[in-house]
Amino acid sequence: MKVLIVGGGSREHAITYAFAKSSYEPRIYAISPLRNPGIEKLCKESGGELIRGDILNPEKVSETAEKLGVDLVFIGPEEPLFHGVSDALEERGIPVIGLNSKASEIERSKAFMRRLMWKYKIPGRLRFKAFRSIEEAIAYINEYAESVAIKPARQVGGKGVKVISDVQAYLRKVKEEVKKKHTELIYEKFMRSHDDVVDKILIEEKVEGPEYTVQCFTDGKTVKPLPIVQDNKHAFEMEMGPETGGMGSISGRGGLLPFITEDEFKESVRIIEEVVKALRKETGTSFRGIISGQMMLTTLWGPTIIEFYSRLGDPEAVNVLPILKTDIVDISEAILSEKLHKIRIYFEDYATVVKAIAPRGYPNRKDLARGHVIRVNEEKIKRMGAEIFYGSVDIVNGKLITGGSRAVEIFAKGDSIEEAAEIAEKAVSYVESLDGWGLFHRSDIGSGVSLRRMIEMANLVRSVYSYRKSKGLFGKQIDWIPGRGKIGYEF
Ligand SMILES: Nc1ncnc2c1ncn2[C@@H]1O[C@H](COP(=O)(O)OP(=O)(O)O)[C@@H](O)[C@H]1O
Numbered sequence: 128m129k130v131l132i133v134g135g136g137s138r139e140h141a142i143t144y145a146f147a148k149s150s151y152e153p154r155i156y157a158i159s160p161l162r163n164p165g166i167e168k169l170c171k172e173s174g175g176e177l178i179r180g181d182i183l184n185p186e187k188v189s190e191t192a193e194k195l196g197v198d199l200v201f202i203g204p205e206e207p208l209f210h211g212v213s214d215a216l217e218e219r220g221i222p223v224i225g226l227n228s229k230a231s232e233i234e235r236s237k238a239f240m241r242r243l244m245w246k247y248k249i250p251g252r253l254r255f256k257a258f259r260s261i262e263e264a265i266a267y268i269n270e271y272a273e274s275v276a277i278k279p280a281r282q283v284g285g286k287g288v289k290v291i292s293d294v295q296a297y298l299r300k301v302k303e304e305v306k307k308k309h310t311e312l313i314y315e316k317f318m319r320s321h322d323d324v325v326d327k328i329l330i331e332e333k334v335e336g337p338e339y340t341v342q343c344f345t346d347g348k349t350v351k352p353l354p355i356v357q358d359n360k361h362a363f364e365m366e367m368g369p370e371t372g373g374m375g376s377i378s379g380r381g382g383l384l385p386f387i388t389e390d391e392f393k394e395s396v397r398i399i400e401e402v403v404k405a406l407r408k409e410t411g412t413s414f415r416g417i418i419s420g421q422m423m424l425t426t427l428w429g430p431t432i433i434e435f436y437s438r439l440g441d442p443e444a445v446n447v448l449p450i451l452k453t454d455i456v457d458i459s460e461a462i463l464s465e466k467l468h469k470i471r472i473y474f475e476d477y478a479t480v481v482k483a484i485a486p487r488g489y490p491n492r493k494d495l496a497r498g499h500v501i502r503v504n505e506e507k508i509k510r511m512g513a514e515i516f517y518g519s520v521d522i523v524n525g526k527l528i529t530g531g532s533r534a535v536e537i538f539a540k541g542d543s544i545e546e547a548a549e550i551a552e553k554a555v556s557y558v559e560s561l562d563g564w565g566l567f568h569r570s571d572i573g574s575g576v577s578l579r580r581m582i583e584m585a586n587l588v589r590s591v592y593s594y595r596k597s598k599g600l601f602g603k604q605i606d607w608i609p610g611r612g613k614i615g616y617e618f
C-alpha cells in the first residue's frame with residue numbers, strides 16, 4: 128500500500144507518524160515545499176520519499192499522486208483544500224482524506240460559516256454582520272458596533288482578528304477610531320490580495336471564556352471526535368503578547384480537559400454534527416476528511432463556535448495523533464467508504480502536552496526569525512519519553528535552518544497534564560540555537576497555575592450560562608434602541 132501526505136509542518140509530521148505506525152506498513156510519500164527532516168526520515172524508512180513541490184497546485188499534486196500510484200492521499204493544511212486539491216484528486220479517482228473545496232468553505236469564509244449557522248438555527252452561533260467593502264463596514268461602525276470582534280472574512284492563516292471591548296461611554300469615540308483603523312488594516316494587509324471571497328470584513332459580537340478545539344473525522348455523514356485539546360495562542364507566558372499559530376497545547380485524560388464537562392463536550396460534538404448535516408445540504412456534495420470546531424465556553428450558549436477548521440489543528444494534531452491506537456489506515460478506509468459509524472476509535476488514556484519552539488522575531492518579524500541554524504538532540508528527547516515533531520525548518524547544506532515560523536514542537540504524555548508538561552519542559556532544552564540568535568517557548572503551558580486559571584474561568588462562565596438557560600435566555604440577546612425598538616437576535 129502507498130500513501131501520500133500533503134504538507135510539511137508539525138501537523139503533517141504527526142500524520143506521517145500515525146501512518147508509519149500502521150500495521151499495513153504503507154510506503155509513505157509526502158509532498159511539501161520545504162524539507163521537513165522528520166517527515167523525510169519516516170518516508171525513507173517506509174520505502175517512500177519526500178518530494179519537494181507546490182501543494183497549492185491541484186494539477187501538480189494529483190499528477191504526482193497518479194505517477195506514484197498511491198492508494199490514498201491525506202491532506203494536512205487548509206490552503207490545498209481551498210485551492211481544490213481534493214477535488215482534482217477525486218476527479219482522477221484517487222481516494223483522498225480532505226474536504227472538497229465547497230465543503231472547506233466552512234473554514235475559508237467565516238461569513239459563510241456564520242450564515243449557515245443562522246440559516247439552520249444551530250446553537251453556539253454569534254450575531255454578525257459581513258461587509259463587501261470597507262466603506263460599508265465603517266458606516267456600520269459609525270452607527271452601531273459596541274464590543275465586537277473585527278475579522279478578515281476569509282481564513283488568512285491566523286492573524287488579523289481584533290477583539291475590542293467597548294463599554295465605557297466616555298471612551299466610545301476613541302474605540303470607534305480603533306475599530307475603523309483596524310478595519311482598514313485588515314482590508315489592506317489581509318483581504319486586498321484575496322479575490323476568492325466576496326465578503327471582506329466580518330464584525331461579530333464579542334464573547335469571553337476559555338477556548339478549546341474539538342477535532343473530528345467525518346465521512347460527510349458521521350462525525351467522530353478526537354480528544355479535546357486547548358491551543359495556547361499567545362506568544363508569551365500567561366496569554367501575553369501577539370497571537371501566533373499556537374505556542375503549545377494541552378489535552379487531558381479520557382479525551383477531556385479539566386475545565387470542560389462531558390456534557391459540554393457532547394454538546395460541542397452535536398453542534399459540529401449539525402453543521403456537517405447543514406453543509407451537506409447546502410453544498411449538495413459528499414465530503415470526507417476532518418472538520419474541527421474552534422470553540423469557546425461562553426455565558427451566551429455554553430459551547431460556542433469561534434471558527435471552523437476543515438482540517439486538523441496545528442499544534443492540536445500533535446496532541447492526539449501520537450496516542451491514536453486505532454490504525455489510521457482503517458480509519459481512512461472507514462471515512463472513504465462512508466462507514467465511519469461502524470468503527471470505534473481508541474486512544475491511549477494519557478494527558479498530553481505540546482510545546483512549540485520558535486525563533487525570536489516570530490510571529491511579527493518572520494523575516495528576522497528566518498535562516499538561523501538550530502540543533503535538535505533527538506536521542507535525548509526520546510530518552511526522556513518525549514517526541515519531536517518538526518515544523519517550519521528546512522535542510523540546507525546538511526544544516527537545520529529555521530523557516531521563520533514555529534520550528535519544532537515537542538510532544539509529551541503523562542498521567543496528568545502537569546506531569547506531561549514537566550517532561551515537555553525538560554525536553555525543550557535539547558533544542559538549541561547555534562548562531563546565537565535565540566529561541567523561545569512558553570513554560571506556563573500545562574502548569575498548575577495556568578490550569579487553575581482556566582478552571583476558575585470556566586466555572587464562572589458555566590454558572591452564568593446555566594442560569595440563563597434556566598430562564599429560557601439561551602442564545603438570546605435583546606437590545607432596545609430608542610427609535611428602533613427591540614432588536615432581537617441579529618445585528
Ligand atoms: N466573537 C469573538 N469574541 C471574542 N473573542 C473572539 C471572537 N472571535 C475571535 N476571538 C478571539 O480571536 C482569536 C482569533 O479568532 P479566529 O476567528 O479564531 O481567527 P483566526 O484564528 O483565523 O485568526 C480567537 O481564538 C479568540 O481568542
Ligand SMILES: [Mg+2]
Nearest residue numbers: 285421433434
Ligand atoms: Mg482561530
